[in-house]
Amino acid sequence: MDKIYYFMKRDIISFSTYKTNMLLMVLSAVFGALSYAFLGANAQMQSVLEMYNISLTTYLIIGIAFNTYLSQSLTLVQKTINPWSLEEVLVSPTGLVTFIVGSSLWGFIWSTGTIVIYLAVGILAFGVVLSINIVGTLLVVALGIGTFIGFSMIGAGILILTKQGDPVTTLITIATSLFGNVLFPPQVMPIQLQVISYFVPQYYFFTTIRQVLTGSSLLSILPDLTILILMCAVILPLGYYIYSWCLQTARKNGTLSWF
Amino acid sequence: MTASKEYAIETRNLTKTYKSKIKTAKNQRSLFSHKEKRIVAAVNHLDLQIRQGELFGLLGPNGAGKTTLVKVLCTLLPPDEGTALVNGFDVSKQQMQVKQSIGTLFSVGERGFFWRLNGYSNLEFYAAIYNVPRNGRKERIIEVMELVGLKEHAFDFFQKYSGGMKRKLALARTLLADPPILLLDEPTTGLDVTSSRAIRDFIKNDLIKKTGKTVLYTTHYIEEVAQMCNRVGIMNKGKIIALDTPDALKDMAKKGEVAELVVKNMSSAQVQALRGMAGVEEVAAQVQDAVLGQTRLRIRLTDVDALPRVLDFFFKEKIKLVNFKQEEPTLEDAFIELTGAGVGR
Known part of the structure; x- marks a missing residue:
């Protein structure tokens, strides 16, 4: 905990020196929430209401808000363990996992703040109604973050070897926006494309998070939740294995600190 | 290999090779030309013993293998052959004990520092990750900053530090956990004459004479090792080709x-x-x-x-x-x- 505290202190001090950026990020969240809320209040997407029994505004606000967790997780390992600091990390007697956890906490706290802004705008200005299943929300968020940290480790591992160009992050970002059930349900797409959604964990994350935030019990979301658990159970260890292998290969080749 | 208490650093038959791909002369201009695979021994069957409390200079031209040797000794690179013991611990099998025994300063010393933090906060972070006990941590940070002559600038932003100050802070970082062995890889490269001298004096007078640490000091500046080191090894193409006191090495050229x-x-x-x-x-x-x-x-x-x-x-x-x-x-x-x-x- 002592180490984690100093990671947090480092990141908060560092972040607080960029005051303009901090203000812009808050404004961006507020105006982003307003834009999607106006869109939701005035657009029609019948299938959304049928599937989730929620308003389009609620659908969009939850999607865009919780996507910040996934975006944060997806680039987490690359940001933490980069060539600039990798050697310093590896020669210290602190393990990689502590580095990754310690370096990510402030980002997640900031993301949580952003989510609160999105939800607050939705609730206060557009009548979004939430009935939060706290245990379910925490579980789904943990599974989503775990899965995306797995992807992040795969991307970071590839980046350690290729130095530039990480196809995993690009592919996952594309998959999230097209098949991830963030801004529209896959059911609005042709059936051939819909099928792809069922193979990406984002679909199950956004489906279940909307349900647990609008009052569904864990039992009622069990089928989708089980798939998300299985995906996380495969992707997270796989990411760790790939990252470790790439790191070991770069150490063997002596290319760790190359850019 | 059995650990000897006499030696702080001991290598036997240590070898580290790199594979590289080089364009053949015919296809230099082609983007997708055939590349020839080459294996280069950066450290080549090296036997080296450095005594406890010794200031050992490792001299060599660029590409001699000095940095690779330092990286193997600090566990960053796994050796391909042979063994290396640091403070009696095997770099391949006892990495955590090795890490706790050493302070490493890389030639690009400012790597890993946070530019928006001041010098003190940077060291505070590293003190935590180098397991410096919380009780007395603050005093230790001030102590090492004073040792390297940065106490007055402790609360200046790192981004405002000069090159010499950054290098001094990197040196202070290696001292935080008070390790018995220091691996200093070209610590004065790129520094002005005054800063270089200050760092050399500090290493010779404070680290060696007062605290009795063992220092492996790599450089390609000859005057540095001639002035300060007990023994000097001349490294070339991954091998130590001469090893003796600076005076004895001079005699070789007589x-x-x-x-x-x-x-x-x-x-x-x-x-x-x-x-x-x-x-x-x-x-x-x-x-x-x-x-x-x-x-x-x-x-x-x-x-x-x-x-x-x-x-x-x-x-x-x-x-x-x-x-x-x-x-x-x-x-x-x-x-x-x-x-x-x-x-x-």
């Missing part, structure tokens, strides 16, 4: 004579002619004063009998001698003789 002269109005053709003379082994020429047309020459002769012939050459060519002295061979002469390479001064 087979010939060295003359240092300042001459006036000597043409490059005349320098070439001098190089071609019998008994002249090497001529280093450097413009001393372009306005006055003065050139400084350092001539290595195979034996003392060649000297009159050289002086006669200047007389016949009507080259005016401004200054002349016979010199003792230096460590640089030994280095050049052993490696056949020039080094930075």
Whole structure:
């Protein structure tokens, strides 16, 4: 905990020196929430209401808000363990996992703040109604973050070897926006494309998070939740294995600190 | 290999190779040309022992394998063959114990620092990850900052530090956990004369004499190791090709004579002619004063009998001698003789 505290202190001090950026990020969240809320209040997407029994505004606000967790997780390992600091990390007697956890906490706290802004705008200005299943929300968020940290480790591992160009992050970002059930349900797409959604964990994350935030019990979301658990159970260890292998290969080749 | 208490660092048959792909001469300009695979031994079957409390200088030209050796010793690179013990711990099998025994300063010392934090906060972060006990951590940070002469700038932003201050902070980082062994990889590269001297004095007077630490000091600056190290190893192509005290290494180059002269109005053709003379082994020429047309020459002769012939050459060519002295061979002469390479001064 002592180490984690100093990671947090480092990141908060560092972040607080960029005051303009901090203000812009808050404004961006507020105006982003307003834009999607106006869109939701005035657009029609019948299938959304049928599937989730929620308003389009609620659908969009939850999607865009919780996507910040996934975006944060997806680039987490690359940001933490980069060539600039990798050697310093590896020669210290602190393990990689502590580095990754310690370096990510402030980002997640900031993301949580952003989510609160999105939800607050939705609730206060557009009548979004939430009935939060706290245990379910925490579980789904943990599974989503775990899965995306797995992807992040795969991307970071590839980046350690290729130095530039990480196809995993690009592919996952594309998959999230097209098949991830963030801004529209896959059911609005042709059936051939819909099928792809069922193979990406984002679909199950956004489906279940909307349900647990609008009052569904864990039992009622069990089928989708089980798939998300299985995906996380495969992707997270796989990411760790790939990252470790790439790191070991770069150490063997002596290319760790190359850019 | 059994650990010896006498040695802080001990390697046996240590080898580290790199695979590289090089474009063949035919296809230099082609983007997707065939590349030839080559294996380069950066550290080549190296046997080295560094005693406890010793300031050991490792001298070598760029690409000699010094940095690779440091990276193997600090567990960053796994060796391909052989063994290396640091503080009695095996770098391949006891990595955590090795990490707790060493402080490592890489040649790019400012890596890993956070530019938006001040010097103190940077060290506070590293003190935590280097397991410096929380009780007394603050005092330790101030102590190491004072040691390296940064106490007055402790609360300045790191981004405002000069190159020398950044390097000093990196040195302070290596000292935080008070490790018995320090691996300092080219700690003065890129620094001005004053900063370099301050760091060298600190290492020699404070680290070695007062605290008795063991220091492996790599550099390609000859004067540094000549002035401060107990023993010097000359490394070339992954091997230690000579290892002794600086004085003993100088003696190796005493087979010939060295003359240092300042001459006036000597043409490059005349320098070439001098190089071609019998008994002249090497001529280093450097413009001393372009306005006055003065050139400084350092001539290595195979034996003392060649000297009159050289002086006669200047007389016949009507080259005016401004200054002349016979010199003792230096460590640089030994280095050049052993490696056949020039080094930075």
